[in-house]
Amino acid sequence: xSFLWLITHNVWSKKARSVLxxxxxxxxxxxxxxxxxxxxxxxxxxxxxxxxxxADFTVAQRNVSDILESALTEQQLARVRAVPGVASxxxxxxxxxxxxxxxxxxxxxxxxxxxxxxxxxxxxxxxPFGATAAGEMxxxxxxxxxxxxxxxxxxxxxxxxxxxxxxxxTGNVFGDSAVxxxxxxxxxxxxxxxGLSLFFVKTDHGASIATVEHRVEQSxxxxxxxxxxxxxxxxxxxxxxxxxxxxxxxxxxxxxxxxIVANTMLLSLVERYREFGILRAVGWSRRRVVALVxxxxxxxxxxxxxxxxxxxxxxxxxxxxxxxxxxxxEPTYTAGxxxxxxxxxxxxxxxxxxxxxxxxxxxxxxxxxxxx
Amino acid sequence: xxxxxxxxVEAVDVHKSFDRGLxxxxxxxxxxxxAGEYVALSGPSGCGKSTFLHLLAALDRPESGTLRVHGxxxxxxxxxxxxxxxxxxxxxxxxxxxxxxxALDNVxxxxxxxxxxxxxxxxxxxxxxxxxxxxGLAQRRPPELSGGERQRVALARALANHPRLLLADxxxxxxxxxxxxxxxDLLGQLRDxxxxxxxxxxxxxxxxxxxDRTIHxxxxxxxxxDTTEPLRERDSTSRSVA
Numbered sequence: 001x002s003f004l005w006l007i008t009h010n011v012w013s014k015k016a017r018s019v020l021x022x023x024x025x026x027x028x029x030x031x032x033x034x035x036x037x038x039x040x041x042x043x044x045x046x047x048x049x050x051x052x053x054x055a056d057f058t059v060a061q062r063n064v065s066d067i068l069e070s071a072l073t074e075q076q077l078a079r080v081r082a083v084p085g086v087a088s089x090x091x092x093x094x095x096x097x098x099x100x101x102x103x104x105x106x107x108x109x110x111x112x113x114x115x116x117x118x119x120x121x122x123x124x125x126x127x128p129f130g131a132t133a134a135g136e137m138x139x140x141x142x143x144x145x146x147x148x149x150x151x152x153x154x155x156x157x158x159x160x161x162x163x164x165x166x167x168x169x170t171g172n173v174f175g176d177s178a179v180x181x182x183x184x185x186x187x188x189x190x191x192x193x194x195g196l197s198l199f200f201v202k203t204d205h206g207a208s209i210a211t212v213e214h215r216v217e218q219s220x221x222x223x224x225x226x227x228x229x230x231x232x233x234x235x236x237x238x239x240x241x242x243x244x245x246x247x248x249x250x251x252x253x254x255x256x257x258x259x260i261v262a263n264t265m266l267l268s269l270v271e272r273y274r275e276f277g278i279l280r281a282v283g284w285s286r287r288r289v290v291a292l293v294x295x296x297x298x299x300x301x302x303x304x305x306x307x308x309x310x311x312x313x314x315x316x317x318x319x320x321x322x323x324x325x326x327x328x329x330e331p332t333y334t335a336g337x338x339x340x341x342x343x344x345x346x347x348x349x350x351x352x353x354x355x356x357x358x359x360x361x362x363x364x365x366x367x368x369x370x371x372x
Numbered sequence: 373x374x375x376x377x378x379x380x381v382e383a384v385d386v387h388k389s390f391d392r393g394l395x396x397x398x399x400x401x402x403x404x405x406x407a408g409e410y411v412a413l414s415g416p417s418g419c420g421k422s423t424f425l426h427l428l429a430a431l432d433r434p435e436s437g438t439l440r441v442h443g444x445x446x447x448x449x450x451x452x453x454x455x456x457x458x459x460x461x462x463x464x465x466x467x468x469x470x471x472x473x474x475a476l477d478n479v480x481x482x483x484x485x486x487x488x489x490x491x492x493x494x495x496x497x498x499x500x501x502x503x504x505x506x507x508g509l510a511q512r513r514p515p516e517l518s519g520g521e522r523q524r525v526a527l528a529r530a531l532a533n534h535p536r537l538l539l540a541d542x543x544x545x546x547x548x549x550x551x552x553x554x555x556x557d558l559l560g561q562l563r564d565x566x567x568x569x570x571x572x573x574x575x576x577x578x579x580x581x582x583x584d585r586t587i588h589x590x591x592x593x594x595x596x597x598d599t600t601e602p603l604r605e606r607d608s609t610s611r612s613v614a
Binding site: 001003009010013279283285286366 | 482
C-alpha cells in the first residue's frame with residue numbers, strides 16, 4: 001500500500017461526497033478559466049489592431065475606455081512626427097461596423113493611400129484607392145476569402161455601397177480581416193474632419209524605443225504610447241475593467257471553493273475521529289495525518305479542476321459561436337489558462353483543508369478512539 | 373540473584389489522576405514485567421488497568437513516578453509516534469479496524485512511513501494474516517468478517533512492525549467463547565513466534581489463566597498476583613496425562 005493509493009482510496013470510498021465537492025469546484029474552476037480565456041481573447045482581439053501597422057509602438061488617447069474610441073488629431077500627429085527619434089508615424093481613423101450575422105464587427109480603417117506601404121500593406125490584387133475616392137475601398141485578404149469578394153464587387157459599408165478596388169494583405173489576421181477606406185472621405189463619413197484614432201510610429205534605426213515612447217508621451221499629456229499587450233492593458237479602460245472582474249471572480253471562486261472543501265473535510269473529520277485516532281495509535285505522526293487530509297482535498301480539487309477546464313473549453317466554444325460574439329471572441333487556450341486552473345484548485349484545496357487537517361492532527365489519539 | 377531476563381516493563385510509584393485529581397486512576401503503581409512474559413492485568417472496573425495500558429502505549433503520560441518500557445523512559449519520550457510505531461503493538465476490545473480497507477490494507481496501514489518497501493509491507497502483512505489463519509480472507513473488508521476474525525486482523529496489525537511489547541485491552545471482551553479460545557491460542561503462539569512480551573488487560577478469568585502471571589490491581593495499585601503454570605508445561609503435562 002502506498003500513501004498516494006490510500007489518499008485515492010479514501011476519496012473514492014466516499015464517492016458521492018467527493019463527486020459533489022468536485023462538481024462544485026469544477027463550476028468555480030470553469031468560471032475562473034472561462035473568464036481567463038475570455039479576458040485573454042478580448043485583449044488579443046482588441047490589441048490585434050496595434051499589430052497591424054508593423055510599428056515599433058502605437059500612440060492612443062490616454063485614459064480612453066475603448067482603444068478603438070481613441071480620439072486624436074492630425075495636429076497631434078504632426079507633433080509626434082517632429083519628436084526626435086521618430087522615423088515615421090502613420091495616422092489612421094478606426095471604426096467598426098456590422099456587415100452580416102457572421103461578421104458583426106468588421107474593423108474599418110481610414111488611411112491615406114501614401115501611408116499604405118509604411119503601414120505594412122501589400123496589395124495582392126487590384127490597386128490602392130484614390131485619396132478622395134469616397135466610393136472605393138480595399139478588403140483584407142482574409143475577409144475577401146471569407147466573403148468570396150471579387151474586384152469590382154460592391155459592398156455596403158461606411159454609409160453606402162463601395163466598390164472593391166483592391167485586396168490587401170498585412171501578414172496579420174486581424175488586419176487581413178479589416179477593410180480600408182481613403183482617410184479624408186472616411187473622416188467626413190465619421191464626422192471627424194482631421195480626426196484620427198491611432199498613430200503607428202517607427203523609430204530611427206538604433207534609437208531606444210522606450211526613450212522615444214517617453215518623449216512622445218512628454219510631448220502631450222493626452223497621448224499614451226503602447227508597445228505591448230501589457231501597455232495596452234494599462235491604456236484601455238475596458239480591458240482594465242474586464243481584468244478587474246476576472247480577478248474578482250477568481251478570488252470569489254477560490255473563496256467559495258475553499259468554503260465547500262472546508263465544509264466537506266470538516267464533515268468528513270467528524271465522521272472520521274475514530275479513524276484518525278486509530279492512525280495515531282498505530283504510530284502515524286501528526287504531519288502524516290495532515291498530509292492525508294490535504295492530499296484528499298487536493299485530489300478532489302484536481303479532479304474538479306480537470307472537469308472545470310473541460311467545461312470551460314466547451315463553454316468558451318459555445319460563447320464564441322454566439323451571434324453577438326462571433327468574430328469578437330476568438331478563444332485562445334494557453335498554458336497560462338490551465339495554470340490558473342491548477343493554481344485555483346491547489347489554493348481551494350489548501351485553504352479549505354488546512355483547518356480540518358490541523359484539527360485532525362491535533363486530536364489526542366485516546367480521545368479520538370473513545371468517540372463514536 | 374534472579375535469572376529472569378531484563379524487565380520489559382518497569383513501573384515504580386506511578387501516579388495518574390483525572391478530573392483535576394478527583395479520580396485517582398493509578399496510585400503508586402509499582403510492577404515489573406520481564407521480557408518475553410505473558411502477563412494478565414486483572415481487577416475490578418476503575419482499578420486503573422486500562423489507564424496503565426494507555427500510559428505504556430504513550431497515549432497518555434503519568435503525573436509522577438518512573439515508567440520504562442525496554443529502557444525507554446515514558447515520562448520523557450521525545451517521539452511518542454515513533455515509539456508506538458516501533459516498540460508497541462496495540463489491540464483494543466473493539467477491533468478498531470478501518471472499515472473501508474481490506475484486512476490486508478488494515479495490517480499494512482501500520483507500516484506506512486516505515487523503511488519497508490511496499491513489497492516488504494505486503495509480504496509481512498500476508499505473513500501475519502496467514503499466521504492468524506486469515507490468509508484466505510485478506511481481501512475482505514471488516515464488515516465482511518466475523519468478530520473473531522476482525523480481532524485476529526487487529527492482532528496481525530498490532531504485530532506488523534515487530535513490536536517488543538504487545539498491549540491488549542480486553543481483546544476478547546466482545547467475542548464468543550470459541551473465538552476467545554482462538555485468540556488466546558494465537559496470543560500464545562505469536563508470543564513464541566514474534567518474541568514479544570504480552571500484557572493483557574482482562575476481566576475474564578479464562579484469559580487471565582492463559583497468561584504466565586496475573587497481576588491484580590485495586591484502587592490504582594498492585595493488590596496481588598498469581599503465577600500460572602506456563603502454557604507449554606501445562607500442554608505437555610496434559611499430553612502426558614492423556
